[in-house]
Amino acid sequence: MSLDRNGDGRPDVTWTYHDRKIARIERDRNFDGKVDLVQVYSQGVLAREFHDDNFDGKPESIKTFRFDGTLAMIERDPQERGYVAVAEYFDRSGKLVRRETRGR
């Protein structure tokens, strides 16, 4: 199922269902035809988000959520080289508890 909110003929939100539960939502937030936010659901609950917040077609951060909806981790690829350079871990109150840099 998809929706073309600005009427340019290209879908800007696409939903995928699995067993009648939401499984995946792909969004084109700046209407350039490229998906820039992917939300992956597990058992109908948001589990991961892949963000391309500078709209160049390459994701630079991935958020992982707990089953209760709180943010557990953000993996960052600030240079968009295709690997996770920084991983940040959060407790249930949203506080950053650990930060790992993964050099290469």
Ligand SMILES: [Ca+2]
């Ligand atoms: Ca886009």
Ligand SMILES: [Ca+2]
């Ligand atoms: Ca990007």
